[in-house]
Amino acid sequence: MGKLAPSILAADFAQLGQQCELVTSSGADYLHIDVMDGHFVPNISFGAAVMKSLNRLQTAPYDVHLMIEDPDRYAADFVTDKTEYIVVHQEACRHLHRSIQNIKALGVKAGVAINPATPVAVLEEILRDVDLVLVMSVNPGFGGQKFIDNAYGKIRRLKELREQGAGQYVIEVDGGVTAKNAAALREAGCDLFVAGSEVFRAEDIPAKVRELKALIG
Numbered sequence: 001m002g003k004l005a006p007s008i009l010a011a012d013f014a015q016l017g018q019q020c021e022l023v024t025s026s027g028a029d030y031l032h033i034d035v036m037d038g039h040f041v042p043n044i045s046f047g048a049a050v051m052k053s054l055n056r057l058q059t060a061p062y063d064v065h066l067m068i069e070d071p072d073r074y075a076a077d078f079v080t081d082k083t084e085y086i087v088v089h090q091e092a093c094r095h096l097h098r099s100i101q102n103i104k105a106l107g108v109k110a111g112v113a114i115n116p117a118t119p120v121a122v123l124e125e126i127l128r129d130v131d132l133v134l135v136m137s138v139n140p141g142f143g144g145q146k147f148i149d150n151a152y153g154k155i156r157r158l159k160e161l162r163e164q165g166a167g168q169y170v171i172e173v174d175g176g177v178t179a180k181n182a183a184a185l186r187e188a189g190c191d192l193f194v195a196g197s198e199v200f201r202a203e204d205i206p207a208k209v210r211e212l213k214a215l216i217g
């Protein structure tokens with residue numbers, strides 16, 4: 001069954017707590033936490049303090065997407081009892097193997113993300129070590145962008161590699177995911193679906209969560 005991770009980047013920050021509880025009670029499997037530093041990506045979002053204040057609420061576990069330089073320096077800040085994944089960018093890690101091991105040593109699952117211009121092939125030597133591979137289907141930095149089609153081929157390739165025994169990772173897609181492409185992405189082999197604007201800009205947020213969950217079922 002496919003899982004859904006609404007990206008809180010698209011939430012109304014003035015009602016962040018309520019909206020996180022709302023998507024959770026509507027069936028979201030994770031909260032996708034987009035951390036941007038203004039260096040790796042041309043935008044600044046929020047840091048660990050914001051995420052930690054959600055800890056007091058009844059929410060789904062966190063899928064933390066670090067779009068930052070030097071993630072080794074900050075990863076520990078994002079470990080809470082609700083953090084399931086911490087995901088770093090291949091393009092931001094000079095020593096990716098070390099970064100992945102560092103995250104695992106923190107007691108959470110480790111993922112690697114690749115930008116639209118980065119091929120799956122660069123992950124060949126790390127696939128056996130990661131719990132998750134995130135395929136970016138937009139250039140990271142902003143919500144509400146148009147889906148870039150080459151994600152389909154990457155998802156299919158990652159599924160094929162997994163079937164061949166390359167690793168046991170979850171395949172995640174992030175950027176421009178909507179009710180229009182969710183079923184096709186599931187068909188391609190995606191396991192975990194991030195959706196920001198599609199969920200939080202919907203007129204009826206619970207109905208949108210249920211719709212997406214049914215499509216990726």
Ligand code: DX5
Pocket residue numbers: 007009010032034065067138139140141142143144145174175176177194195196197198
């Ligand atoms: C982009 C972020 C995404 C983004 C997705 O840099 O990593 O998680 O919030 O937003 P939508 O679903 O609106 O493309």
Ligand code: ZN
Pocket residue numbers: 007032033034065174194
């Ligand atoms: Zn993200």
